Amino acid sequence: xxxxxxxxxxxxxxxxxxxxxxxxxxxxxxxxxxxxxxxxxxxxxxxxxxxxxxxxxxxxxxxxxxxxxxxxxxxxxxxxxxxxxxxxxxxxxxxxxxxxxxxxxxxxxxxxxxxxxxxxxxxxxxxxxxxxxxxxxxxxxxxxxxxxxxxxxxxxxxxxxxxxxxxxxxxxxxxxxxxxxxxxxxxxxxxxxxxxxxxxxxxxxxxxxxxxxxxxxxxxxxxxxxxxxxxxxxxxxxxxxxxxxxxxxxxxxxxxxxxxx
Numbered sequence: 001x002x003x004x005x006x007x008x009x010x011x012x013x014x015x016x017x018x019x020x021x022x023x024x025x026x027x028x029x030x031x032x033x034x035x036x037x038x039x040x041x042x043x044x045x046x047x048x049x050x051x052x053x054x055x056x057x058x059x060x061x062x063x064x065x066x067x068x069x070x071x072x073x074x075x076x077x078x079x080x081x082x083x084x085x086x087x088x089x090x091x092x093x094x095x096x097x098x099x100x101x102x103x104x105x106x107x108x109x110x111x112x113x114x115x116x117x118x119x120x121x122x123x124x125x126x127x128x129x130x131x132x133x134x135x136x137x138x139x140x141x142x143x144x145x146x147x148x149x150x151x152x153x154x155x156x157x158x159x160x161x162x163x164x165x166x167x168x169x170x171x172x173x174x175x176x177x178x179x180x181x182x183x184x185x186x187x188x189x190x191x192x193x194x195x196x197x198x199x200x201x202x203x204x205x206x207x208x209x210x211x212x213x214x215x216x217x218x219x220x221x222x223x224x225x226x227x228x229x230x231x232x233x234x235x236x237x238x239x240x241x242x243x244x245x246x247x248x249x250x251x252x253x254x255x256x257x258x259x260x261x
Contacts (some may be wrong), residue, residue, distance in 0.1 A: 045049040
């Protein structure tokens with residue numbers, strides 16, 4: 001879960017699955033005369049939309065940190081055997097639906113422990129902490145599956161699609177983790193035929209609380225409108241996990257729309 005502490009407003013909470021669906025919107029609208037659209041479109045957009053569904057089980061019973069009186073931010077959630085099993089379930093689920101989508105999602109998951117496989121120069125945040133021995137085993141098992149699957153389904157576009165997945169994931173975190181601010185992502189792929197490391201600097205500049213200018217502009221409609229679902233909780237801290245989860249389940253979803261120009 002993404003936890004945003006807002007002064008005098010309590011907590012804004014976003015599920016990782018809400019982040020995931022938001023990222024899917026960005027992927028679905030990616031592409032114009034300057035940027036190639038996703039190829040193959042359906043498999044790539046499907047992967048983007050469901051890339052974080054390994055958190056689906058967690059969101060039914062989010063953990064509570066007794067020391068802080070708040071739920072765990074997503075980068076601090078204890079990676080229990082149950083959570084690792086949920087990750088594996090989501091990778092197997094997606095691969096069963098569409099092996100190409102599954103390959104993107106699986107490589108994205110293992111890449112978070114490996115610096116996104118060196119594909120992003122900026123920003124460098126949001127990478128996971130040093131993996132434990134159990135996580136190393138998880139990575140090795142899934143990387144072996146990835147190698148076998150790439151040999152069967154890669155049409156020469158896979159690593160560009162993996163890089164695009166990183167860009168969209170970081171854009172999703174840019175919008176989900178705080179109010180928009182001036183920043184950039186690089187390198188961002190422009191063409192499939194340009195090689196695995198080429199790309200441009202994609203700059204984001206807020207023009208208001210819900211309006212962000214992109215330079216260059218990568219989407220297929222101007223302006224591009226995307227929506228994010230969040231929950232707002234009235235308290236900044238809670239006495240225990242039961243109290244937090246009651247407030248979490250009672251909070252209605254609020255849809256926030258962003259205008260990308």
